[in-house]
Amino acid sequence: MKFSVFNKKIYENAIVCFMVLISIGIFTSLLSTGQIQVTKYLTDSIVSASPSIHSAIRWVSMLFILLLCGTFFKGLNLFYQEKARIQINYNLDKIFLEKNNPKKITKIETPKYQNDLNIARYGFNSISSLSLTFIQLINAVLSMMVYSAIIFNKIWFLPFIVLLLNSPKLLYESTIAVKEFHYIENTTEISRERSVLQNLLLSPSAIKEVLIFTMKPFIFNRWNAVYKRENTESLKFKKQESLKRTGLGIYSNTTLAINQSILIYFVVQKIITIGDYVSLLSAVTMIETSFYGISSYYRQIKQYKITMSKLSTFFTEYSVGDQQDNVSFAQRQIDGAKDIQITDLTFQYSEHQEKALQHIHLNIKSGEKIAVVGGNGSGKSTLVKLLCGLHSVDKNTIFFNGIDITEIHPEQYFSYFSIVTQDFIKYPFSLKENIALTDHVNLEKIGSIKENYPFLLPNIDLDTLLGYEYTGSRQLSGGQWQKIALARALYKNSDVLILDEATSALDPESEYGLIDNLIQHESDKTIFFVTHRLNLCPLFDRIIVMKDGHILENGPHHQLLQLKGNYYKMYNSQQIKEEKYEPVRATV
Numbered sequence: 102m103k104f105s106v107f108n109k110k111i112y113e114n115a116i117v118c119f120m121v122l123i124s125i126g127i128f129t130s131l132l133s134t135g136q137i138q139v140t141k142y143l144t145d146s147i148v149s150a151s152p153s154i155h156s157a158i159r160w161v162s163m164l165f166i167l168l169l170c171g172t173f174f175k176g177l178n179l180f181y182q183e184k185a186r187i188q189i190n191y192n193l194d195k196i197f198l199e200k201n202n203p204k205k206i207t208k209i210e211t212p213k214y215q216n217d218l219n220i221a222r223y224g225f226n227s228i229s230s231l232s233l234t235f236i237q238l239i240n241a242v243l244s245m246m247v248y249s250a251i252i253f254n255k256i257w258f259l260p261f262i263v264l265l266l267n268s269p270k271l272l273y274e275s276t277i278a279v280k281e282f283h284y285i286e287n288t289t290e291i292s293r294e295r296s297v298l299q300n301l302l303l304s305p306s307a308i309k310e311v312l313i314f315t316m317k318p319f320i321f322n323r324w325n326a327v328y329k330r331e332n333t334e335s336l337k338f339k340k341q342e343s344l345k346r347t348g349l350g351i352y353s354n355t356t357l358a359i360n361q362s363i364l365i366y367f368v369v370q371k372i373i374t375i376g377d378y379v380s381l382l383s384a385v386t387m388i389e390t391s392f393y394g395i396s397s398y399y400r401q402i403k404q405y406k407i408t409m410s411k412l413s414t415f416f417t418e419y420s421v422g423d424q425q426d427n428v429s430f431a432q433r434q435i436d437g438a439k440d441i442q443i444t445d446l447t448f449q450y451s452e453h454q455e456k457a458l459q460h461i462h463l464n465i466k467s468g469e470k471i472a473v474v475g476g477n478g479s480g481k482s483t484l485v486k487l488l489c490g491l492h493s494v495d496k497n498t499i500f501f502n503g504i505d506i507t508e509i510h511p512e513q514y515f516s517y518f519s520i521v522t523q524d525f526i527k528y529p530f531s532l533k534e535n536i537a538l539t540d541h542v543n544l545e546k547i548g549s550i551k552e553n554y555p556f557l558l559p560n561i562d563l564d565t566l567l568g569y570e571y572t573g574s575r576q577l578s579g580g581q582w583q584k585i586a587l588a589r590a591l592y593k594n595s596d597v598l599i600l601d602e603a604t605s606a607l608d609p610e611s612e613y614g615l616i617d618n619l620i621q622h623e624s625d626k627t628i629f630f631v632t633h634r635l636n637l638c639p640l641f642d643r644i645i646v647m648k649d650g651h652i653l654e655n656g657p658h659h660q661l662l663q664l665k666g667n668y669y670k671m672y673n674s675q676q677i678k679e680e681k682y683e684p685v686r687a688t689v
């Protein structure tokens with residue numbers, strides 16, 4: 102999506118509101134002109150040599166009607182401003198969610214992404230307020246022209262003096278805009294830290310640990326310290342801004358005094374009447390107010406420019422745009438067996454000193470069932486995430502059916518994979534939506550999952566809302582949720598299925614049943630089973646043993662046992678432990 106289109110989309114369905122607001126602005130300027138003229142006539146009628154009560158009442162009534170109209174337009178203006186704001190905010194959120202389109206998680210799982218996301222979101226707010234102040238700008242320019250014309254009629258050079266004296270305000274607003282953005286950039290991490298800590302104190306999932314570990318004072322004190330640090334930063338910035346604004350205020354008072362002196366001089370010289378003095382002084386004040394509106398708009402334009410360049414960088418850095426996709430990747434024909442070949446694959450997380458994977462070589466035949474084992478942090482999850490295309494890899498390292506995966510469009514590549522990780526999502530949707538993740542649920546597919554894996558789905562209505570987020574929803578146990586995540590992966594029915602410690606919460610019977618049934622029913626699927634429970638490994642065609650990012654051993658169960666290496670030790674130590682505790686269990 103190009104930025105010109107993006108700009109147009111911001112105002113979608115808000116144009117009518119803008120037209121109404123501009124019309125209100127025109128009417129309000131005309132009303133103000135009328136008020137100034139009537140004030141002049143009223144003052145002149147009171148201070149004339151023979152003041153007339155009737156004429157004064159006539160002007161007061163006229164002024165009253167004009168003020169009533171002004172109040173009516175003010176109310177209308179407020180409503181349409183809110184209407185436009187609501188529509189623009191909706192448009193902005195929609196554009197943001199549509200454009201935020203990452204295809205890899207490599208850069209996403211970093212603090213930098215979260216900081217940049219915060220700054221981008223802040224920028225969006227400035228676009229929203231800029232759109233509305235655009236109307237105020239038009240109104241301000243209109244008013245300034247009308248008031249300048251009124252003054253020009255009486256003292257031709259005065260409007261130029263007023264404008265000249267006010268112009269330094271633009272410069273001031275421009276520096277404020279840049280400083281404000283830098284302030285947001287510098288404080289985004291601390292404000293994120295505060296909200297993370299606040300969430301720990303409020304979110305239902307964290308509260309149980311907060312209670313059991315009686316850690317509220319620990320988190321609360323940390324939240325308190327972070328909040329105070331954030332406030333100090335904020336006050337420092339606000340103090341500088343207030344000082345500058347006070348300076349600007351003093352400057353404005355001085356300019357008003359200068360203009361007032363000029364007007365008094367003209368009254369003393371009897372060039373203008375007292376009524377003229379009153380009306381011209383209010384016109385000068387109105388110009389100054391309009392100028393304030395224009396300069397604050399100028400500040401927002403500056404911020405808008407910074408925002409747009411930040412957003413452009415954000416979307417190009419983290420999202421693959423549609424256009425870029427088409428240029429980089431042609432749709433590849435990938436038919437038949439989906440063999441996977443890994444050649445000298447090395448991978449390092451940007452936030453990490455050590456390499457997570459080093460010189461991995463693997464050949465996997467389509468339909469193979471592979472168990473991946475190894476100690477914590479040995480690189481198992483990284484390997485399977487790289488396999489399914491979640492991270493960017495170097496060219497010529499992973500081949501899918503003979504094609505370098507860097508040449509396959511990520512969306513096409515993802516279509517061949519299903520993955521269940523340890524941190525799967527518990528969607529606050531109905532049971533059937535949790536499985537299908539679509540509005541168009543294929544009940545037959547769910548039926549066949551129920552048939553082949555009868556222990557997988559809870560015995561509740563498919564329309565039951567799950568979780569504890571919404572009224573009437575039903576919470577499930579950890580294992581039941583995990584089974585639903587597994588059902589989701591089976592529903593996708595992809596060529597490659599990755600289970601990354603995806604059965605850790607299942608009871609042993611369900612776990613064995615699942616693996617056994619997978620091997621029976623999904624003979625054509627390639628399956629990767631990352632596990633710490635080695636007793637299921639004999640069911641697999643091959644076992645890959647990992648340590649410190651390397652593949653240490655790779656082969657069928659019996660072959661690895663004969664090697665008497667790492668797998669042999671790991672497998673036996675689990676068996677021994679089970680035997681050791683067997684008598685204890687027997688006596689219970």
Ligand SMILES: Nc1ncnc2c1ncn2[C@@H]1O[C@H](COP(=O)(O)OP(=O)(O)OP(=O)(O)O)[C@@H](O)[C@H]1O
Binds near residue numbers: 457484
């Ligand atoms: N998103 C990440 N950013 C930075 N480093 C990471 C990230 N994920 C994993 N690592 C690091 O990469 C290494 C391998 O981690 P990985 O999750 O692949 O191990 P694992 O074998 O799956 O471990 P476990 O059995 O504990 O799940 C670890 O040292 C870990 O600290």
